[in-house]
Amino acid sequence: MAKSKEPKKxxxxxxxxxxxxxAFSVDCVIFGYHEKELKVLLIQRGTSPYEGDWALPxxxxxxxxxxxxxxxxxxxxxTQLEDMSMLQVKTFGKVDRHPLGRVITVAYFALVELQExxxxxxxxxNDIKWHSVKRIPKLAFDHKDILMxxxxxxxxxxxxxxxxxxxxxxKFTLTELQEVFETVLVKKYDxxxxxxxxxxxxxxxxxxxxxxxxxxxxxxLYKFDQKLFLQYRESGSVVEF
Amino acid sequence: MAKSKEPKKxxxxxxxxxxxxxAFSVDCVIFGYHEKELKVLLIQRGTSPYEGDWALPxxxxxxxxxxxxxxxxxxxxxTQLEDMSMLQVKTFGKVDRHPLGRVITVAYFALVELQExxxxxxxxxNDIKWHSVKRIPKLAFDHKDILMxxxxxxxxxxxxxxxxxxxxxxKFTLTELQEVFETVLVKKYDxxxxxxxxxxxxxxxxxxxxxxxxxxxxxxLYKFDQKLFLQYRESGSVVEF
DNA sequence: TCAAAAGTGTTATAGGTACACCCATGT
DNA sequence: ACATGGGTGTACCTATAACACTTTTGA
Numbered sequence: 215m216a217k218s219k220e221p222k223k224x225x226x227x228x229x230x231x232x233x234x235x236x237a238f239s240v241d242c243v244i245f246g247y248h249e250k251e252l253k254v255l256l257i258q259r260g261t262s263p264y265e266g267d268w269a270l271p272x273x274x275x276x277x278x279x280x281x282x283x284x285x286x287x288x289x290x291x292x293t294q295l296e297d298m299s300m301l302q303v304k305t306f307g308k309v310d311r312h313p314l315g316r317v318i319t320v321a322y323f324a325l326v327e328l329q330e331x332x333x334x335x336x337x338x339x340n341d342i343k344w345h346s347v348k349r350i351p352k353l354a355f356d357h358k359d360i361l362m363x364x365x366x367x368x369x370x371x372x373x374x375x376x377x378x379x380x381x382x383x384x385k386f387t388l389t390e391l392q393e394v395f396e397t398v399l400v401k402k403y404d405x406x407x408x409x410x411x412x413x414x415x416x417x418x419x420x421x422x423x424x425x426x427x428x429x430x431x432x433x434x435l436y437k438f439d440q441k442l443f444l445q446y447r448e449s450g451s452v453v454e455f
Numbered sequence: 456m457a458k459s460k461e462p463k464k465x466x467x468x469x470x471x472x473x474x475x476x477x478a479f480s481v482d483c484v485i486f487g488y489h490e491k492e493l494k495v496l497l498i499q500r501g502t503s504p505y506e507g508d509w510a511l512p513x514x515x516x517x518x519x520x521x522x523x524x525x526x527x528x529x530x531x532x533x534t535q536l537e538d539m540s541m542l543q544v545k546t547f548g549k550v551d552r553h554p555l556g557r558v559i560t561v562a563y564f565a566l567v568e569l570q571e572x573x574x575x576x577x578x579x580x581n582d583i584k585w586h587s588v589k590r591i592p593k594l595a596f597d598h599k600d601i602l603m604x605x606x607x608x609x610x611x612x613x614x615x616x617x618x619x620x621x622x623x624x625x626k627f628t629l630t631e632l633q634e635v636f637e638t639v640l641v642k643k644y645d646x647x648x649x650x651x652x653x654x655x656x657x658x659x660x661x662x663x664x665x666x667x668x669x670x671x672x673x674x675x676l677y678k679f680d681q682k683l684f685l686q687y688r689e690s691g692s693v694v695e696f
Numbered sequence: 697t698c699a700a701a702a703g704t705g706t707t708a709t710a711g712g713t714a715c716a717c718c719c720a721t722g723t
Numbered sequence: 724a725c726a727t728g729g730g731t732g733t734a735c736c737t738a739t740a741a742c743a744c745t746t747t748t749g750a
Contacts, residue, residue, distance in 0.1 A: 404712095406714090430721055432721065
């Protein structure tokens with residue numbers, strides 16, 4: 215996360231030669247999870263406006279680039295994660311949301327495994343860092359609003375969509391799964407009741423394998439079956455965590 | 456809904472003098488309800504591209520206009536309804552969604568009382584008409600996708616948000632309310648159970664008034680209490696229809 | 697007195713919550 | 724043997740669904 219001496223690439227510094235009138239951008243709320251911690255990836259701006267402030271990573275949408283692709287690109291540039299699909303949440307389009315001109319921005323979010331951010335990514339800004347969602351600093355533009363909307367979206371979607379598969383190993387224990395939900399939703403689940411619910415979800419398949427080298431009774435491992443999940447969804451059953 | 460000889464105002468005809476590269480627009484899915492019928496307001500395009508095809512009403516966003524304001528303006532120009540807030544659903548930004556250039560469009564919807572469309576509105580297009588949601592014609596651009604997304608949004612939101620207040624009189628019967636839900640969600644509710652649910656919603660207040668001149672037992676009238684509803688919502692109770 | 701819709705009550709079942717207790721493993 | 728979490732069972736409560744029945748009006 216060291217500062218870089220390379221020329222900064224700034225997200226919102228559009229050719230300011232009098233031509234900048236309007237533009238669209240994507241802003242990405244990248245949530246990182248690891249062992250009962252939920253964080254969000256923020257950059258520290260290296261250029262005006264809001265120089266030095268923390269902000270969401272984002273970029274202008276290229277002329278021949280789909281909106282979704284632009285969001286995925288930002289994620290990829292920061293985390294090297296490919297094939298991730300960022301989820302669209304809401305578009306922010308107040309006239310005065312950007313001091314230099316009209317910028318309409320589309321907010322996206324994703325939940326990924328917490329990881330070290332490669333130095334490459336630091337060309338984006340002065341600094342780039344994971345921040346606990348419990349302690350969000352003051353943010354540039356209307357990024358605080360954007361972040362909050364995306365946090366709401368994450369909390370509501372994770373109950374229905376298998377977003378959590380991104381942050382757990384292929385084979386996981388039910389306690390690990392329960393911890394993801396407890397962390398994201400900031401609430402406790404009863405162990406027994408949680409397991410009863412999982413039992414009703416046939417796409418969560420119990421394996422014939424257990425943990426090893428743990429100093430307590432080893433836990434049975436489970437895996438997520440994508441095909442069964444899709445069938446499940448087709449059938450119209452709406453089971454939520 | 457007669458054709459107009461006035462110069463057509465086309466939603467997507469931007470100064471095509473070689474400068475048109477990108478623009479943002481709003482597209483509005485205006486649902487109209489009246490007596491167990493759910494319709495949607497469509498215009499017939501008077502200009503290329505897609506001339507003659509049906510399409511959603513929409514317009515480019517003015518340089519100094521908020522996104523939400525633009526959507527409300529489109530609704531107002533068509534229906535004379537003010538103080539309506541269109542609800543944002545999703546932004547559509549595929550590169551090739553508009554044949555003449557890059558147009559990113561933000562989809563909004565509203566549910567309003569079905570009404571005659573004023574002749575004034577017809578300056579927008581060749582024709583403008585309510586279509587049953589059960590028989591949607593082929594639509595221009597990706598408007599079919601947009602419409603479907605908005606229909607999903609309506610169906611999911613109406614259970615939690617009092618959108619239905621827009622299509623019922625101030626004083627209404629529970630049967631009228633039930634019919635709104637049955638029509639929008641295309642399913643039947645049990646009378647007794649529906650009333651039990653309403654009884655639990657303290658913001659639906661029973662009045663000391665009844666219907667008159669009906670050839671059956673007169674129904675008690677109810678009203679929606681906005682203040683109580685907001686309290687309810689603050690308190691975190693999540694009661695849905 | 698009849699049709700039509702309002703309005704109420706009963707029962708069965710499913711799902712959620714709280715909690716207690718036993719089990720398997722490493723140290 | 725004991726600490727640590729894994730794993731299961733039960734009893735209670737509430738929400739929902741299906742359905743039957745009574746009530747009030749105009750014609």
